Amino acid sequence: TGADRVCLNGDVANKVGTYEKAVLARYHRVPFYVAAPLSTFDLGCIRGKDIPIEFRSEEEVKQFAGVPTANPSSPALNPAFDITPAKLITGIITPQGIFPASEAAQKVQKYYE
Secondary structure: OEOOEEOOOOOEEEEOOHHHHHHHHHHOOOOOEEEOOHHHEOOOOOOHHHOOOOEOOHHHOOEEOOEEOOOOOOOOOOEOEEEEOHHHOOEEEEOOEEEOHHHHHHHHHHHOO
16 A cells, blocks of 8 residues: 555554555455655654544535435544554555565655755
8 A cells, every 4th residue: 555644653644444454454464565655754753643634524424426325413534544553564665675664764764864
């Protein structure tokens, strides 16, 4: 999968569904890799909890093709991104090589200097 943001500890923010894929990969013992260009590494972000998550309109998930799929009075959360913890990521693929998630930010940090 890809990454929109990579924190220093290797946690990754990406489109909703990435976390679930990582959990399923771990459960089935399938390696889970993230491809991340240098521009996605946020050296000011310590861990995934530091990333503000954008929420979109709940109406997007309460209907499909104009047909209601939920009670109109029921609340719904619609996050645009989710956080995948480094412990679920086998490695992060960068232009400089493939690194364990917990080490990737430190390995690419010299390219920012």
